[in-house]
Amino acid sequence: MNLLAPLRPSPARPSSLIRSNPLSRVSARDDFAIEARHVNFSVPTRQGAPVSILKDCSVSIPAGQLWMLLGPNGCGKSTLLKILAGLLAPTAGKVYVRRPRSFVFQNPDHQVVMPTVEADVAFGLGKSNLTLEEVRSKVFQALDAVGMSDYMQRPIQTLSGGQKQRVAIAGALAEACKVLLLDELTTFLDETDQIGVIKAVKNSLDKSEEVTALWVTHRLEELEYADGAIYMEDGKVISYGDPARITDFIKDKQAAYINDINC
Ligand SMILES: Nc1ncnc2c1ncn2[C@@H]1O[C@H](COP(=O)(O)OP(=O)(O)OP(=O)(O)O)[C@@H](O)[C@H]1O
Ligand SMILES: [Mg+2]
Numbered sequence: 406m407n408l409l410a411p412l413r414p415s416p417a418r419p420s421s422l423i424r425s426n427p428l429s430r431v432s433a434r435d436d437f438a439i440e441a442r443h444v445n446f447s448v449p450t451r452q453g454a455p456v457s458i459l460k461d462c463s464v465s466i467p468a469g470q471l472w473m474l475l476g477p478n479g480c481g482k483s484t485l486l487k488i489l490a491g492l493l494a495p496t497a498g499k500v501y502v503r504r505p506r507s508f509v510f511q512n513p514d515h516q517v518v519m520p521t522v523e524a525d526v527a528f529g530l531g532k533s534n535l536t537l538e539e540v541r542s543k544v545f546q547a548l549d550a551v552g553m554s555d556y557m558q559r560p561i562q563t564l565s566g567g568q569k570q571r572v573a574i575a576g577a578l579a580e581a582c583k584v585l586l587l588d589e590l591t592t593f594l595d596e597t598d599q600i601g602v603i604k605a606v607k608n609s610l611d612k613s614e615e616v617t618a619l620w621v622t623h624r625l626e627e628l629e630y631a632d633g634a635i636y637m638e639d640g641k642v643i644s645y646g647d648p649a650r651i652t653d654f655i656k657d658k659q660a661a662y663i664n665d666i667n668c
Pocket of ligand 2: 482483484
């Protein structure tokens with residue numbers, strides 16, 4: 406796997422936006438599915454003074470792309486993702502995320518609630534006024550996008566962790582989700598499942614240019630699938646844009662760290 410190979414963005418997508426600096430742009434919401442502007446997040450402490458977790462974070466993610474969010478443990482990745490998902494409110498700053506948006510959690514067993522794959526993906530469509538045939542068609546298309554259409558009748562408990570993640574993603578797609586926010590989905594998965602989940606996300610985006618995804622990961626090898634990447638440290642966005650450049654940036658940091666501890 407060549408981590409340093411430059412990625413060719415899909416021609417249908419706004420490749421010129423990948424390298425643009427979003428802070429120098431006037432907000433163009435037609436282009437961006439996700440935007441955070443000068444987002445801060447603090448939590449109160451018993452001692453009184455609040456602790457700052459996110460510090461002036463700004464990111465803009467073009468619609469239809471898969472971006473990855475990386476950084477050391479505790480740097481604020483999940484907090485930023487939760488703010489983008491609307492699960493936490495920023496202390497300051499502005500957030501725009503296309504809707505519907507869906508947050509997919511790390512543990513596959515927390516995602517899937519129904520006894521079979523078909524029932525689970527159809528679950529969120531229960532409140533819509535669709536006919537049974539329309540529901541079945543949406544469920545099939547969503548499962549097809551994540552490569553799980555042969556598993557419609559399978560009991561959930563017979564699936565691997567990665568297959569459960571793909572069913573959870575299909576559930577979001579069936580509800581016409583425009584933004585997928587995915588927090589370290591591959592942590593508990595073996596290598597085959599990891600690749601299966603990331604390919605499923607990539608394929609979902611290829612099938613519908615309406616869908617945009619932000620994927621939190623620690624694995625540099627997953628950057629191969631990304632259209633863009635964001636690197637955070639200590640609550641701040643340090644670098645973002647071209648995934649090959651971010652890969653080099655992280656590898657240089659790792660090399661400098663190893664050099665330091667060997668001296
Ligand atoms: N409600 C809270 N109260 C106090 N501290 C918090 C709270 N939520 C998050 N933190 C702290 O904020 C920092 C960022 O947490 P966050 O979970 O966003 O990091 P992360 O980058 O996702 O880490 P990891 O890679 O381990 O998942 C951590 O130091 C964490 O302990
Ligand atoms: Mg986290």
